[in-house]
Amino acid sequence: xxxxxxxxxxxxxxxxxxxxxxxxxxxxxxxxxxxxxxxxxxxxxxxxxxxxxxxxxxxxxxxxxxxxxxxxxxxxxxxxxxxxxxxxxxxxxxxxxxxxxxxxxxxxxxxxxxxxxxxxxxxxxxxxxx
Amino acid sequence: xxxxxxxxxxxxxxxxxxxxxxxxxxxxxxxxxxxxxxxxxxxxxxxxxxxxxxxxxxxxxxxxxxxxxxxxxxxxxxxxxxxxxxxxxxxxxxxxxxxxxxxxxxxxxxxxxxxxxxxxxxxxxxxxxx
Amino acid sequence: xxxxxxxxxxxxxxxxxxxxxxxxxxxxxxxxxxxxxxxxxxxxxxxxxxxxxxxxxxxxxxxxxxxxxxxxxxxxxxxxxxxxxxxxxxxxxxxxxxxxxxxxxxxxxxxxxxxxxxxxxxxxxxxxxx
Amino acid sequence: xxxxxxxxxxxxxxxxxxxxxxxxxxxxxxxxxxxxxxxxxxxxxxxxxxxxxxxxxxxxxxxxxxxxxxxxxxxxxxxxxxxxxxxxxxxxxxxxxxxxxxxxxxxxxxxxxxxxxxxxxxxxxxxxxx
DNA sequence: GTGGTCTAGACCACA
DNA sequence: GTGGTCTAGACCACG
Numbered sequence: 001x002x003x004x005x006x007x008x009x010x011x012x013x014x015x016x017x018x019x020x021x022x023x024x025x026x027x028x029x030x031x032x033x034x035x036x037x038x039x040x041x042x043x044x045x046x047x048x049x050x051x052x053x054x055x056x057x058x059x060x061x062x063x064x065x066x067x068x069x070x071x072x073x074x075x076x077x078x079x080x081x082x083x084x085x086x087x088x089x090x091x092x093x094x095x096x097x098x099x100x101x102x103x104x105x106x107x108x109x110x111x112x113x114x115x116x117x118x119x120x121x122x123x124x125x126x127x128x129x130x
Numbered sequence: 131x132x133x134x135x136x137x138x139x140x141x142x143x144x145x146x147x148x149x150x151x152x153x154x155x156x157x158x159x160x161x162x163x164x165x166x167x168x169x170x171x172x173x174x175x176x177x178x179x180x181x182x183x184x185x186x187x188x189x190x191x192x193x194x195x196x197x198x199x200x201x202x203x204x205x206x207x208x209x210x211x212x213x214x215x216x217x218x219x220x221x222x223x224x225x226x227x228x229x230x231x232x233x234x235x236x237x238x239x240x241x242x243x244x245x246x247x248x249x250x251x252x253x254x255x256x257x258x259x260x
Numbered sequence: 261x262x263x264x265x266x267x268x269x270x271x272x273x274x275x276x277x278x279x280x281x282x283x284x285x286x287x288x289x290x291x292x293x294x295x296x297x298x299x300x301x302x303x304x305x306x307x308x309x310x311x312x313x314x315x316x317x318x319x320x321x322x323x324x325x326x327x328x329x330x331x332x333x334x335x336x337x338x339x340x341x342x343x344x345x346x347x348x349x350x351x352x353x354x355x356x357x358x359x360x361x362x363x364x365x366x367x368x369x370x371x372x373x374x375x376x377x378x379x380x381x382x383x384x385x386x387x388x389x390x
Numbered sequence: 391x392x393x394x395x396x397x398x399x400x401x402x403x404x405x406x407x408x409x410x411x412x413x414x415x416x417x418x419x420x421x422x423x424x425x426x427x428x429x430x431x432x433x434x435x436x437x438x439x440x441x442x443x444x445x446x447x448x449x450x451x452x453x454x455x456x457x458x459x460x461x462x463x464x465x466x467x468x469x470x471x472x473x474x475x476x477x478x479x480x481x482x483x484x485x486x487x488x489x490x491x492x493x494x495x496x497x498x499x500x501x502x503x504x505x506x507x508x509x510x511x512x513x514x515x516x517x518x519x520x
Numbered sequence: 521g522t523g524g525t526c527t528a529g530a531c532c533a534c535a
Numbered sequence: 536g537t538g539g540t541c542t543a544g545a546c547c548a549c550g
Contacts, residue, residue, distance in 0.1 A: 007326050008220075011534060022230050048535055062234070081236025091235055094228055096249050098221070100152050104192070105221055106211025108258040109250050116246055119226050120239050128238035139533090141540060167522065178542045183523075191321070196397050200522050200550035269548090271525060282490050297537065308527045313538075322494070330535035330537050341496025350398075351488070351495055356509050358484055360412050364452070365481055366471025368518035369510050376506055379486050380499050388498040401549060438550050 004045055012047065016055040021064055024075055026124055035065060035073045131158075134175055142177065146185040151194055154205055156254050165195060165203045261288075264305055272307065276315040281324055284335055286384055295325060295333045394435055402437065406445040411454055414465055416514055425455060425463045 002019045004012055023029040035041075038056060042049040056073055059065045063080065067073045102112050120126075132149045134142050153159040165171075168186065172179040186203055189195045193210065197203045232242050250256075262279045264272050283289040295301075298316065302309040316333055319325045323340065327333045362372050380386075392409045394402055413419040425431075428446060432439040446463055449455045453470065457463045492502050510516075 006328050011329065013534080018227050018230065021234060022226070025230055025233055051535060054535090064234075079234075081234060083236050087235060091228070091231060092245070092249070094231075095245065096152075096253065097148050098224055098228060099246070099249050099253055099255065100148065100155055101221060101224075103155055103253070103255050104151060104194075104209075104211060105217060106213050106258075109256050112250065112255070113243070113246065115222065115225065116229070116243065119222070119229050120242065123226070123229055123233070125229065125233050125242070126239050128236075143540080168524095169522085179523095180543090181541060183525095184540090186523085197523065198396050198550095199401065200548085202522060273525080278487050278490065281494060282486075285490055285493055298539095299537085310528090311526065313540095314525090316538085324494075327538065328535095330533085332537060339494075341494060343496050347495060351491060352505065352509070354488055354491075355505065356412070356513065357408050358481070358488060359506070359509050359513055359515065360408060360415055361481060361484075363415055363513070363515050364411060364454075364469075364471060365477060366473050366518075369516050372510065372515070373503070373506065375482070375485065376489070376503065379482070379489050380502065383486070383489055383493070385489065385493050385502070386499050388496075403549080441550055444550090 002041075002045060004047065013051050013054040013058065016045075016052065017058050017062075020055070020059055021062075022123065024064060024079075029075050031075050031077045031079075033075045035075070037072060132171075132175060134177065143181050143184040143188070146175075146182070147188050147192075150185070150189055151192075152253065154194060154209075159205050161205050161207045161209075163205045165205065167202060262301075262305060264307065273311050273314040273318070276305075276312070277318050277322075280315070280319055281322075282383065284324060284339075289335050291335050291337045291339075293335045295335070297332060392431075392435060394437065403441050403444040403448065406435075406442065407448050407452075410445070410449055411452075412513065414454060414469075419465050421465050421467045421469075423465045425465070427462060 001023075002016060004015055006012070020029065020035070024031075029035075035056075036044070038049050038052045041047075042052050045052075056065065056067070060067060060073075062082075063076055065073050066076050099112065107115070131153075132146060134145050136142065150159065150165070154161075159165075165186070166174065168179050168182045172182050175182075186195065186197070190197055190203075193206055193212075195203050196206050229242065237245070261283075262276060264275055266272065280289065280295070284291075289295075295316070296304065298309050298312045302312050305312075316325065316327075320327055320333070323336055323342075325333050326336050359372065367375070391413075392406060394405050396402070410419065410425070414421075419425075425446075426434070428439050428442045431437075432442050435442075446455065446457070450457060450463075452472075453466055455463050456466050489502065497505070
C-alpha cells in the first residue's frame with residue numbers, strides 16, 4: 001500500500017506522512033478508517049517502528065488522523081484546511097522553486113500546465129466542495 | 131540582489147543555487163555575465179566563503195555557470211535542459227506531493243491553476259523558445 | 261585498505277574517489293557492501309571528516325555509492341555506465357595526452373600496448389559482462 | 391594551430407605544453423623549427439603573455455624546446471626520453487586511473503585496446519626508432 | 521585578483 | 536550512531 005524510497009533526500013517519515021495524506025485525498029483511506037498499528041506497519045515496510053511513530057505523530061499534529069487510546073489510530077472524520085498565511089507563503093515559495101526546476105528540465109508553460117492538470121485529476125482535486 | 135534566509139530548514143547554499151537559477155531564468159543574469167567573486171559575495175551576504183563555493187560548484191555541475199580559471203565565474207552561454215527521465219520522475223513526484231499539500235491548505239483546482247499561472251508569468255516561463 | 265598520498269598535487273579527496281572506484285571494479289568492494297562511516301574512515305586515514313564527506317558525495321553523484329539516511333553509505337547495487345558523449349571526448353583527450361607523455365618517456369608502441377594490457381588484467385577489466 | 395579550452399580543469403599553460411609536444415611528435419613541428427614569439431602567440435590565442443611564458447619555460451625544462459638569446463625559441467634538435475623511474479611510476483598511476491574511468495564509461499577491454507591503437511596511429515607512435 | 525583544497529570544531533536532523 | 540551543513544581560518548595554483 002505504501003512505497004518508501006530508502007535513498008533519496010526526503011526523510012522516510014515524511015514520505016509516509018505524504019502518502020497517507022495522498023491516500024486520504026484520493027479516497028483510498030476514508031474518514032473513520034483504521035490505520036495499521038505502528039508495529040504492524042513497521043514489519044510490512046521493514047522500517048524502524050520509531051520512524052512510523054514519528055510519522056503518525058506528525059499526521060496527528062496536522063489533524064489528518066486521530067488516536068483513540070487503546071483502540072488504534074483512525075483517519076479524522078473532519079479535517080480542516082489550516083490556511084495559515086505563513087504556510088501559504090512557504091507553499092508558494094516551494095512551488096516557485098519547483099517551477100524553476102521544471103524550466104531547467106526543458107518543460108515550457110504548456111507542458112507544465114498540462115502536467116499539473118493531469119496530476120490534479122489523478123489526485124481527485126476538484127472544486128472546493130471536498 | 132540575493133536574499134538568504136539564515137534560519138529556516140533549507141540549506142543556505144541551496145537557497146543561493148535556487149536564486150541564481152531564478153535570476154538567470156528571469157533574465158536578470160544574462161549568459162556571459164560575470165558573477166560576484168566568491169569572497170565578494172561572502173562579504174555582501176555575510177556568510178562564509180566556503181558556503182558560496184559550494185553553491186557555485188553545484189551550479190557548475192548543473193551547467194548553469196562556468197568557471198574560467200583565475201578569471202572568475204560566468205553564466206553559461208548555452209545551458210541545455212538535461213531531460214534525464216529519472217530527473218523527470220523525481221520532479222513529477224515532488225510536484226504531486228506539493229499538490230497534495232495545496233489541497234490540505236484549502237486550495238481547490240481553480241485556485242491552484244491560477245497560482246501556477248501567476249508564477250509562470252512572474253518567472254517569465256513561456257513557450258520553449260526562451 | 262586505502263592509501264592516500266598526503267603530498268603530491270592531486271587532491272586527496274579525489275584520490276579516495278579513485279581508490280573506491282578501483283576497489284569496486286576489482287571486486288574488493290561488492291555491490292551492497294557498507295563503506296566505513298565518514299568519521300571512522302577519517303580516523304583511520306588521519307584526515308578531516310569533511311574531506312571524506314566530499315569524497316563520498318562525489319562518489320554518490322557518480323552513482324558509485326548510495327546513502328541510506330542514518331544507516332550509512334553502501335556500494336550501489338546497480339551502477340550504470342553513464343556514456344555521455346561529452347565525457348567520452350574528454351576521456352579520449354586525456355588518453356591522447358597521456359600517450360604523448362608515454363612517448364616522451366621513451367615508450368614505443370609495443371611497450372605501451374603491453375603496459376595497457378597488464379593494467380587491464382590487474383583491474384580485472386574484461387568483456388562488457390562484468 | 392593550437393586550441394585552448396578556457397574552461398575545463400587542466401591549466402591553460404599545461405594545455406599549451408601538451409599541444410606543442412603533440413605537434414613535435416606528429417612532425418608538424420620539426421626539430422629546429424622556430425616557435426612563435428611569446429607576444430605573437432599571446433595575441434593569436436588571446437591569452438596572457440605570462441601564461442605563454444610559463445608554458446615555454448616548462449617546455450624548456452623538459453628539453454623539448456631551446457631558447458637562443460635574441461634569436462627566439464626553437465624545437466630541440468635532439469630530445470632525449472628522460473625515463474626517470476619516478477616519472478614512470480607516476481605515469482603508470484595516471485594510466486591506471488584513466489583505465490578505471492574507461493570502465494565506468496562503459497568501455498570493455500576490446501574497445502579500450504582498439505581506442506589506444508587508433509590514438510597511437512594518430513600520434514604516429516611506432517617502434518622505438520623515433 | 522580568482523577559485524580550489526584542507527583542517528578544526530561545532531550543530532543539526534534522521535533512524 | 537549516521538550523514539549534512541556551516542563557520543573560521545589557512546594555504547595553494549592559476550592568470
